[in-house]
Amino acid sequence: MNENTMSSLERVLTALQQKEGDRVPFFLLLSLTGAREMGLGIEEYFSDPQVVAQAQLRMREKFRHDCYYSFYYASIEVEAWGGESIFYDDGPPNAGKPPIHDARLIDTLESPSVAEAEGLQRVMKTQQLIKAEAGDEALIIGVVMSPFSLPVMQMGFEGYLNLMHNDRERFWRLMELNRQFTVEWANSQLAAGAHAICYFDPVSSTTVIPRDLYLETGFKVAQETLPQINGPIATHMASGRCKGILPDLVETGTGVVGTSTDEDLAELKAIADGKVTLLGNLNGVTMRRWSAAEAEEEVKKAIASAGRGGGFILSDNHGEIPWQVPDEVLMAISDAVHKWGRYPLDWVE
Numbered sequence: 001m002n003e004n005t006m007s008s009l010e011r012v013l014t015a016l017q018q019k020e021g022d023r024v025p026f027f028l029l030l031s032l033t034g035a036r037e038m039g040l041g042i043e044e045y046f047s048d049p050q051v052v053a054q055a056q057l058r059m060r061e062k063f064r065h066d067c068y069y070s071f072y073y074a075s076i077e078v079e080a081w082g083g084e085s086i087f088y089d090d091g092p093p094n095a096g097k098p099p100i101h102d103a104r105l106i107d108t109l110e111s112p113s114v115a116e117a118e119g120l121q122r123v124m125k126t127q128q129l130i131k132a133e134a135g136d137e138a139l140i141i142g143v144v145m146s147p148f149s150l151p152v153m154q155m156g157f158e159g160y161l162n163l164m165h166n167d168r169e170r171f172w173r174l175m176e177l178n179r180q181f182t183v184e185w186a187n188s189q190l191a192a193g194a195h196a197i198c199y200f201d202p203v204s205s206t207t208v209i210p211r212d213l214y215l216e217t218g219f220k221v222a223q224e225t226l227p228q229i230n231g232p233i234a235t236h237m238a239s240g241r242c243k244g245i246l247p248d249l250v251e252t253g254t255g256v257v258g259t260s261t262d263e264d265l266a267e268l269k270a271i272a273d274g275k276v277t278l279l280g281n282l283n284g285v286t287m288r289r290w291s292a293a294e295a296e297e298e299v300k301k302a303i304a305s306a307g308r309g310g311g312f313i314l315s316d317n318h319g320e321i322p323w324q325v326p327d328e329v330l331m332a333i334s335d336a337v338h339k340w341g342r343y344p345l346d347w348v349e
Helices: 008-016 033-038 049-063 076-080 103-108 118-134 151-155 157-166 168-192 211-216 218-228 243-251 265-272 292-306 327-340
Strands: 067-069 139-145 196-200 233-236 256-258 277-282 312-316
Touching (some): 008 312, 049 118, 076 151, 076 168, 103 157, 103 168, 118 139, 118 168, 139 168, 157 168, 168 218, 211 243, 265 292, 277 292, 292 327
Parallel strands (some): 139 196, 233 256
């Protein structure tokens, strides 16, 4: 099958069906890079949904990847809960002081309305603009933080771990409030134009908590949340490892799992066994220093490990390309996929 016989959306859907299309699909999950593309500071860039939409359109044309990424920054969700975002010149905004500074506040807490959250409305406007311009040619990805991982920003890591281990009654009340919010937020994005939802859930990773605790908590939360989202879902560990819980993630109903650069793609492909599509796992940290030859070699290695038979989308391991990664490296990644990712992968031993 020759390159360009499929649209990007068709190419991705074929991979999700565990089949080989015309080539391996790849996602450059570009958020901060859009500010550089438009010549703006990061805070100014994310203040204007029209600018963000235009950047996404321009970057996909430039780098020839297979998605539009409407993600702004993680803390935009905690803004809806009364928190704040702190902006930096060369990195992603971070959440400020946790709005739930005392666990007792959970007793009277209410889930916020997506319609009343100014930041979330900007994201949805971006999705509407991209959809109006691009239609269904390429996947438009929306993003939610999982109800299980959102509390890291709502409470701070220490406060959340204390809640999880020592106050399960309030823990489950917060999970229910967060589930209501996450479902509304995800479905609002799908209605605005997103084709699929990336469900970021790093706290569920075995990098953060052991599997037995995951099965008691994050696994149950995902089982309750994912069926209520009206579209395809990719679960992403945001650099965390998934090998130890990959069969469990399949049981949540997710269609895609984001993988860590610390894991062997070939091993994960064998575990996935055609039941779920793998996404990853280029190292976004070292990527900023790659030469064109190194980028090509990393792409070839990932495709050789997981590309055969479909069920694989090449991407970075974190779900967000760092600001410091230059355009030359992104272009080298793209060139390598278009050169080595064409099916059939006859060059793979």
